[in-house]
Amino acid sequence: MENLLNGIEEITLMGPGPSCVNKAVLDAMAKSTLGHLDPKFINIMDAIKEQMKTLLHTNNKLTIPVSGTGSAGMETCFVNLIEKDDPVLILINGVFGMRMQDVATRLGADVDTIEFEWGTPVVVDEVKAKLSEKKYKIVAVVHAETSTGVKNPVPEIGALVKDTDALYLVDAVTSLGGIPIRLDDWNIDVFYSGTQKCLSCPPGLAPISFSEKAVEAIKKRKTKVPNWYLDLTMIINYWEGATRAYHHTAPINMLYALYQALYLILEEGEENVHKRHMNNHLRLVNGLDKIGIKMLVDSQYRLPMLNSVYIPQGADDAGVRSALLKDHKIEIGAGLGPLAGKIWRIGLMGHTARSENVDKLLTALKSLI
Amino acid sequence: MENLLNGIEEITLMGPGPSCVNKAVLDAMAKSTLGHLDPKFINIMDAIKEQMKTLLHTNNKLTIPVSGTGSAGMETCFVNLIEKDDPVLILINGVFGMRMQDVATRLGADVDTIEFEWGTPVVVDEVKAKLSEKKYKIVAVVHAETSTGVKNPVPEIGALVKDTDALYLVDAVTSLGGIPIRLDDWNIDVFYSGTQKCLSCPPGLAPISFSEKAVEAIKKRKTKVPNWYLDLTMIINYWEGATRAYHHTAPINMLYALYQALYLILEEGEENVHKRHMNNHLRLVNGLDKIGIKMLVDSQYRLPMLNSVYIPQGADDAGVRSALLKDHKIEIGAGLGPLAGKIWRIGLMGHTARSENVDKLLTALKSLI
Structure with missing residues (x-):
């Protein structure tokens, strides 16, 4: 029988995730x-x-990886906190803000949103105005909007939410490991991320963290969490304490990979890792500029690890991406939603963020456009 | 920095799962x-x-692995089908039947149960009587009850459910790959399993399969599936069709492992694999009998891959298990619920089901009791 795994070649993963995985993590x-x-x-x-x-700069006791991909992290955060008609404010400027709205709505929350143009950040003053109008149980925002490459003002929004009773929920799927994030300093109560972005681990786990205030909110629920698999009140008994009560069988080997991925980041040093992301981002932007490729996002709001670039006039969106993959063994990402066909998304996440990868992509792109 | 992964030794996994993983699958x-x-x-x-x-003997188009462990499979099956007050019948003779009850209740189902003594199988006539009393949307049973080692009469119950409008939901977490299971012949509409039992793959994925009738039931829902991450109506657009619409990032490397694990089973031949499980089960039972260890379950209902044995008088439950692990590098399982402290659970699942493992365990047990 033919074995398809024999046909797997190493691809330089420069899309919106998964990113390149260090051999030590694969091992x-x-x-x-x-x-x-x-x-x-x-x-x-x-x-x-x-x-x-x-890595999260937190003392939160409830800081664990959930047994699913980043979206399972999103589901975990909302399903443990939301009961019917709970007021939730979601700030939307891309696909992942929209996904939060969908998740929270399905769970019966009373969801308000503020929408911002894709490619631009959340405007803090609009959030401030909304928070003065109504009390919310949760205020949610995406730190690094993977669909656009925009960095949202997470600390500034946190300072506003701190003055209310609301829990502050932050999606850090793409930011964690690429740019600074400080849970306790920034008043973040509820946090989730994914392994396959700047942690450079294969997809399959979702790091989450809940503050004491968020844990209290779970304890105050009137109804059981309507999701057995992701019920943190039970999961925590497996991750904490002297008696580790079996809940579900943990994804053992995935957890080895996460341990090794975090080990590598802490060994290199968090600041060095962030610098490496920024330096390679600047190298990429500079190189793209030289071949006439323009960035979607204003420089002050740009994420180093997710670079949205306008598809140059005359270039065939799918054709170029396909040629990059087939002929150059490089993957980049397509645009999503209103940006489909208009942008490419170039990831410089974790182990991908190396100068040789930037140069390889620039050379390949130059030959194709 | 110390790296804890360097301390990992190979353990012969003879508990209730995870089971030993073939090197080809790890690679x-x-x-x-x-x-x-x-x-x-x-x-x-x-x-x-x-x-x-x-392997499932089905033509079901919706046959895919879900991105979570076996319990995520259970959650997926119930959450996609249940709407508030849907009548569900759950047959319980162990931990996993109870878990089904908990999952379905949290989702708002109107749950009836029939309970049977742990260590004994579901009695078909009692199911027949119940089905004549009330109409159910779902009738659910565990094929191989991992908490006791009992095989339930899945084909016989299927023949009864066939004469009703109900969907027949079967938990095959521990049975798949160890004993025959035939979805289409046995009228199974909704199926889930796990990777870390007889498929001998690390934990992290849940194979599921839905019949046309079950897919129709999802389509007839009045409300959206209250779980974004496990909503099959969206997941299927990634697993099927010409355009693979992104839903969540699949756990790529876990899927490589599942492919390889299934490859090995199909290469060895399903019947050979089942025979290997049965032969090693008989070898174990025979050897245990010689050292005075008795089986919990009557021979006609025994599972080959999960052997519940009475802890011999005078033996220290935790002490023996701990010595097996430390001194002999063998893991066996403890009893759960009412069987805690009374039984050990010896797994012979997948790659674990080899005569050298059986003999190694028998020798070690003999020295410890």
Whole structure:
């Protein structure tokens, strides 16, 4: 029988995620599977919690990876907190803000939104005005909008939410590991991310963190969390305490990979990692400028790890992406929603953010447009 | 910095899962991560669907792995089908039947149950009587009850449900790959399993399959599925059709592992795999009998892959399990619920079901009791 896995070649992943994975992380996944209650595995779980707290700059006890991809992280945060008709404010300037709206609405929340043009950031004064009009249980925003490449003013919004009773919920799927994020300093109560972006781990886990205030809100629920798989009140009994109560079988080998990915980031040093992202972003922007490719987002709001660029006039969107993949073994991303056909999304996430990758892409693009 | 992954030793996993993983499957996980829309990756996704259909003996078009562990499979099946007050019948003779009850209740179903003594199977006549009393939307049962080692009469119950309008939902987490299961012949409408049992793949994915009748039931919903992450109406657009619409980033490397695990089973031949499970089960039971260890379940209802045995008088439950793990590098499982402290659970799942493992365990147990 033909085995399709033999045909897998290494691709330089420069799209919106997954990103390139360091060989040490791939090798970690291939380590022998331990039992999910094995003391050695529990030590690894405990170490992952500490690694995460360090990287998130938080003392939140409830800081763990959830057994699903980044979107499972989003689902976890909302489903544990929302009960019918809870007022929720969602700030939207791209696909992932819209996804939050969909998730929260399905769970029965009373969802208000403020929408901003795609490619521009959330305007803090509009949030301020809205917060003075109505009390919310949750105020939610995406830190790094992967669909546009815009960085939202997360600390500034946090300072506003702090003066209300609301919980501040932040999507950090694409930001974590690429730009600074400080949960406790920025008043973030509810946090989720994914492994396949700047952590440079394969997709499959969603780091989350809940403040004491958010944990209290779960405890005050009148109804059970309507999702057994993602119910944190039970999951926490497996991740904490002397007796580790079985909930579901943890994705053991994925957790090895996350441990190794976080290990590499902490070993390199968080600041160095952020600098590497920024330097390679600037190298890319400079190189793109030289071949006449323009950025979608104003320089002050740009994310280093997700670069949205206008497709040059005359270039064939799908054709160029396909040629990059086939002939140059480079993947870049297409535009989504209103930006489909108008932009490409170039990722410089985690292990992808290296000068040789930037140069390789620039050379390839130059030959194709 | 110390790296905890360096301390991982190979353990012979003879508990209730995860099971031993073939090196070819571990190596598959360490292959380069491809993009989730890469044509080569989509080919692997398509191949996994075909492998699954072959192993499940079904033509169900909606046959895919869900991005979570086995319990996410359970959640997926119920959340896509249940709307408020839908009548559901759940047959319970162990932990996983109880879990189904909890999942369905949280989703607002009107749940009836029939309970049977743990360690004994579901009694078909009692199901028949119940089905004549009331109409159900779903009738649910666990094929292989991992908490007891009992095989439930899934084909016989299927024949009864066929004469009603109900959907027949079967948990095959522990059975798939160890004993025969035939979706279409047995009238199974809704199926879920896990990867870390007899498929001998690390935990992290949940194979599911829905019949046309079950898909129609999703389409007839009056409300949206109250779980964005597991909404099959959207997930299917990524797994099927010419345009693969992005939903969430698939757990790429876990899917490599599942492909390889299914590849190995189909290469060995399904019947051979089942025979290997049965032969090693009989070898274990025979060996246990010689050292005075008795089985919990009557021989006619026993699962080959999950052997519940009475803890011999005078033996220290946790002490023996701990010594097995530390001194012999063998993991076995404890009892759950009413069977805690009374039984051990010995798994012979997938790659674990080999005579050398059986013999190694028997020798070790003999030295410890």
